[in-house]
Structure formats: structure tokens, C-alpha cells
Amino acid sequence: MQNVERTEVLVVGAGQAGIAASEHLGANGISHIVLERNRIAERWRSERWDSLVANGPAWHDRFPGMEFQNDGPDDFVAKESVADYFVDYADRIKAPIRTGIEVKKVSRLDGRPGFRVETSENVIEASYVIAATGAFQIPVIPPLVPKTPSLTQIHSSAYRNPASLPAGAVLVVGAGSSGVQIADELLEAGRDVYLSVGPHDRPPRSYRGRDFVWWLGVLNKWDMEATPGAEHTTIAVSGARGGETIDFRRLAHQGMKLVGRTERYSDGKLTFAADLTRNIRNGDAYLQDLLDEADAFVARNGLDLPEDPEARRLLSDPACMTDPILSLDLAKAGITTIIWATGFSSDYSWLPSSALDDNRRPKHQRGVSAEPGIYFLGLPWQTRRGSSFIWGVWFDARYVADHIAKQRGYMAYTAPVPQETIDA
Structure with a gap:
């Protein structure tokens, strides 16, 4: 028994x-x-x-x-x-x-x-x-790209460091906190990097001397209840290098190739949605709105926090926004690895x-x-x-x-x- x-x-x-x-x-x-x-x-x-x-x-x-x-x-x-x-x-x-x-x-x-x-x-x-x-x-990898001997496909949870990947260019699919930090690390290591960017919220890492977690706290945004679709919103933020604001324009100007949402695969080519510019600008709008709320909170409560005009400055649109890549031949681009930062089930x-x-x-x-x-x-x-x-x-x-x-x-x-x- x-x-x-x-x-x-x-x-x-x-x-x-x-x-x-x-x-x-x-x-x-x-x-x-x-x-x-x-x-x-x-x-x-x-x-x-x-x-x-x-x-x-x-x-x-x-x-x-x-x-x-x-x-x-x-x-x-x-x-x-x-x-x-x-x-x-x-x-x-x-x-x-x-x-x-x-x-x-x-x-x-x-x-x-x-x-x-x-x-x-x-x-x-x-x-x-x-x-x-x-x-x-359970790591989720969309059944989009078939297994190919010359192409390594891993989930972001299986990624360890740039040296662990085969030589060659890397496509990172998903630009939330994990995807963008991995792509940034690979770019810094000298890799040729493509990053597929979907809809996202892009808060400032800090503003007027306070980290964004503080701002979301005093503005009661951590206590927001779920609304349809909101629970799936990606937040692009990083604690790397002592904490920094994610700026997709900056990454592009440094050499990262940004593309829209990954949609289809056929005959060795990936097709991307024509939504990159919209996604980035919507992320910018989220940032600017949050800064406006923060400024109003400072004024309303008479707080002595230094002004931070640099936080509002936007770089020029990079070429990948003005002339977007809508299709990519993986072999011709030299891509040997796809990292799927596509969440979990x-x-x-x-x-x-x-x-x-x-x-x-x-x-x-x-x-x-x-x-x-x-x-x-x-x-x-x-x-x-x-x-x-x-x-x-x-x-x-x-x-x-x-x-x-x-x-x-x-x-x-x-x-x-x-x-x-x-x-x-």
C-alpha cells in the first residue's frame, strides 16, 4: 500500500x-x-x-x-x-x-x-x-521556418553568449526586453544583426533622476488592471550597462538592421510586415506621454527634480525606417542563426x-x-x-x-x- x-x-x-x-x-x-x-x-x-x-x-x-x-x-x-x-x-x-x-x-x-x-x-x-x-x-518558437542544416534556430531562453553561436549574421525575432538586449550584445560583439520589431512600449530607463520603476509606481501604472490586449504588450527596457533607455534608432545608427514583424517564410526568404516605422513611432509616443505625466506629477507635487530635456530628444530616422526591408533572403544575408525571443506558453x-x-x-x-x-x-x-x-x-x-x-x-x-x- x-x-x-x-x-x-x-x-x-x-x-x-x-x-x-x-x-x-x-x-x-x-x-x-x-x-x-x-x-x-x-x-x-x-x-x-x-x-x-x-x-x-x-x-x-x-x-x-x-x-x-x-x-x-x-x-x-x-x-x-x-x-x-x-x-x-x-x-x-x-x-x-x-x-x-x-x-x-x-x-x-x-x-x-x-x-x-x-x-x-x-x-x-x-x-x-x-x-x-x-x-x-515552455519556450515558444513559431512553426515558421523549417529545420535547415545551415540554419541554427534557438529560443532566447537557450541563448548564452555570442561565442556560443555559429559564425555569421543573426536574426533576433522579438524586441521586448530579452530580444533587444540579446541583439545589442551580439552587435557589440561585432556580429551582423537583424532585429524584428513588433508593437511595444518604450519607457525611459530614468527621467529627472528617478528610474522608470519609480515613475510607474507614483503614477499608479504598476497597479493597472488587465485590459483586452494590454496583457500582451511588450515592454522594451534594459538593465544592461548600469541601465539604459532602449532606443531603436540608436541601435540602427550603430549598425543594427531593423525590420518589422516577421510574417512568412518561403523558399529561403522571410517576409516582414511594413509596420516597423509605425511600431517605433508608437513606442516613441508612449515614452513622450509618460514624460508628460511625469512632468505634471512633479509640478503638481512641487518636487525638486532636475529637468531632463535630453530624454525627449529623438535621433533621425535611420535608413531601415525610411527604406524598410520587407523581404530577406537568409542565405544571401549570411544569416546562420535565428533567435526567437517570442515568449513562453x-x-x-x-x-x-x-x-x-x-x-x-x-x-x-x-x-x-x-x-x-x-x-x-x-x-x-x-x-x-x-x-x-x-x-x-x-x-x-x-x-x-x-x-x-x-x-x-x-x-x-x-x-x-x-x-x-x-x-x-
């Missing part, structure tokens, strides 16, 4: 979401176990490129209860140090984490509350389950189908699943724009833990015995 372990809450995943959940569950006095199939914060170590740093400064991109020990408040922390931070944090709060254990299946118990959780090690029965596996699970097939929608995505409100007793953490726009960021998931985890505490109170309620029953 298989040994069955019991716990009140089972947390699946020991990244930033799982550790935040553990802290808040512990604060509520709720017994729990955290299972992680790899190491704590594994994706920061093995699914990021070598030179990656956090996209926000250390004072902001952390949990409220602990600072980074070896970095200054305005530093952009290297990926290994971020992973070490979560290991140290888990140790500090004494999180009951077990690594090297994979959750195979979660199913509701028959005739009694809770769930049966089948793992690679044993079976666990839990009253509640938190899926804290996050949004960055998720796999929740191990959860009850009642917790998912028709597209097998989490069906929830603020992380509370449609299946009572199942919760989600670490989803983009779970409650607000900041939900998938380190500090944002901490606040979402508090809401989830408080919800569990409330529900267990209901389940613990026992109706008083009627007086007539006692008298009898």
Missing part, C-alpha cells in the same frame, strides 16, 4: 512565486510543503543568458523583507545573484522546500475535501494546492480540467481558481501590471494566502447543537 503524506497546502514551484507563497502561508500559521522539480529559482540560473541582469534596480526588484546583500540599491543585479537571493530568502523564512520532486497529477478527492497529488516520489493529500510554476514554462495539464478554460489556461480571479481549493501565482497580469515582477508576486501571494486562511475558517466552522437535541 502506497504511503500517503498529508499537508494543508501544497505549493508547486520554488521560484519567486512559490517562496512568496511560503512566506505568507507561514505568517498565517498554515502548514504547507513546497515542491520543486529542479533547484530553487532554477530558471534564473539555467534559462537565461550569461550577462543577464535584473531589469529593475535592487531597491525595487526584491521582496520587502530582505535587501540584496552584495549589491547597492541602484545596481541591476546579475542573474546568479538573483537566484542566490531566493535561496537565502527561503532559508531565512525556513520555507519547507523539497527539491528534485516533480508533481505529476492533481485530482480532487472523492467524497471529502482536498486533493490527491501524485509526485515523482510519493502521494500527498492536500486541502489546497497553489500552482506557482509561473508563466515562463504554459502547461497545466497536471491540474484538474475544471481549473482551466477551454484553451487550457488558468481560469481564475486574482489567482483564485474556478475549481475551489486550487490557486495560481506568478501569472502576468494576475491582479495588476506588476504581478509577474519579483515584488508584484509577493503581494499577490499575500492575497492568495489570506484567501486560503479565510476559506479554512469557513471549513472549520461547526454548527452548534440545537438545545432540544441536548435536552433529549
Whole structure:
């Protein structure tokens, strides 16, 4: 007979979401176990490129209860140090984490509350389950370009450094934070680089002496709730080289070849949408609007922050904007590598189908699943724009833990015995 372990809450995943959940569950006095199939914060170590740093400064991109020990408040922390931070944090709060254990299946118990959780090690029965596996699970590479011996195709999560790629030109598809930083690193290494740029928001790295994360905070933009389409908006920002504003015109003037959205492939040629100029100018408009809001905030609150006219200056349109590349023969362009910075999908097939929608995505409100007793953490726009960021998931985890505490109170309620029953 298989040994069955019991716990009140089972947390699946020991990244930033799982550790935040553990802290808040512990604060509520709720017994729990955290299972992680790899190491704590594994994706920061093995699914990021070598030179990656956090996209926000250390004072902001952390949990409220602990600072980074070896970095200054305005530093952009290297990926290994971020992973070490979560290991140290888990140790500090004494999180009951077990690594090297994979959750195979979660199913509701028959005739009694809770769930049966089948793992690679044993079976666990839990009253509640938190899926804290996050949004960055399965790299997505569009089935656009067929496998070709002379062409290497990798996802941005598999990229490590310029030396790890075959000699030759590189096409990076996707100009969010990952894509643009990888393309910039390759350009700096002397590679011939093409970058496919889609719609994006382009905030300033800093303005009037304050980082953009501060501006989004005081302007209440981190607390924006999801609107149709907004949850898919790409943000182009970088913490590289001490933090800098992404300027696609500057990259083009430095030699990077910009193209529009990648659309089709045929006979060795890629076709691009004629939207590059529109995408870049819409990104510029976002930046200028944010600067206008920041100036209004400074004036309204009488803040002594220095003016920063340089932040509004736009370089001239490069040739790739005035005479766009709409088709590219990969071989003739010398392209030997395509890096797909095209995001991730998720796999929740191990959860009850009642917790998912028709597209097998989490069906929830603020992380509370449609299946009572199942919760989600670490989803983009779970409650607000900041939900998938380190500090944002901490606040979402508090809401989830408080919800569990409330529900267990209901389940613990026992109706008083009627007086007539006692008298009898």
C-alpha cells in the first residue's frame, strides 16, 4: 500500500512565486510543503543568458523583507545573484522546500475535501494546492521556418553568449526586453544583426533622476488592471550597462538592421510586415506621454527634480525606417542563426480540467481558481501590471494566502447543537 503524506497546502514551484507563497502561508500559521522539480529559482540560473541582469534596480526588484546583500540599491543585479537571493530568502523564512520532486497529477478527492497529488516520489493529500510554476514554462518558437542544416534556430531562453553561436549574421525575432538586449550584445560583439520589431512600449530607463520603476509606481501604472490586449504588450527596457533607455534608432545608427514583424517564410526568404516605422513611432509616443505625466506629477507635487530635456530628444530616422526591408533572403544575408525571443506558453495539464478554460489556461480571479481549493501565482497580469515582477508576486501571494486562511475558517466552522437535541 502506497504511503500517503498529508499537508494543508501544497505549493508547486520554488521560484519567486512559490517562496512568496511560503512566506505568507507561514505568517498565517498554515502548514504547507513546497515542491520543486529542479533547484530553487532554477530558471534564473539555467534559462537565461550569461550577462543577464535584473531589469529593475535592487531597491525595487526584491521582496520587502530582505535587501540584496552584495549589491547597492541602484545596481541591476546579475542573474546568479538573483537566484542566490531566493535561496537565502527561503532559508531565512525556513520555507519547507523539497527539491528534485516533480508533481505529476492533481485530482480532487472523492467524497471529502482536498486533493490527491501524485509526485515523482510519493502521494500527498492536500486541502489546497497553489500552482506557482509561473508563466515562463515552455519556450515558444513559431512553426515558421523549417529545420535547415545551415540554419541554427534557438529560443532566447537557450541563448548564452555570442561565442556560443555559429559564425555569421543573426536574426533576433522579438524586441521586448530579452530580444533587444540579446541583439545589442551580439552587435557589440561585432556580429551582423537583424532585429524584428513588433508593437511595444518604450519607457525611459530614468527621467529627472528617478528610474522608470519609480515613475510607474507614483503614477499608479504598476497597479493597472488587465485590459483586452494590454496583457500582451511588450515592454522594451534594459538593465544592461548600469541601465539604459532602449532606443531603436540608436541601435540602427550603430549598425543594427531593423525590420518589422516577421510574417512568412518561403523558399529561403522571410517576409516582414511594413509596420516597423509605425511600431517605433508608437513606442516613441508612449515614452513622450509618460514624460508628460511625469512632468505634471512633479509640478503638481512641487518636487525638486532636475529637468531632463535630453530624454525627449529623438535621433533621425535611420535608413531601415525610411527604406524598410520587407523581404530577406537568409542565405544571401549570411544569416546562420535565428533567435526567437517570442515568449513562453504554459502547461497545466497536471491540474484538474475544471481549473482551466477551454484553451487550457488558468481560469481564475486574482489567482483564485474556478475549481475551489486550487490557486495560481506568478501569472502576468494576475491582479495588476506588476504581478509577474519579483515584488508584484509577493503581494499577490499575500492575497492568495489570506484567501486560503479565510476559506479554512469557513471549513472549520461547526454548527452548534440545537438545545432540544441536548435536552433529549
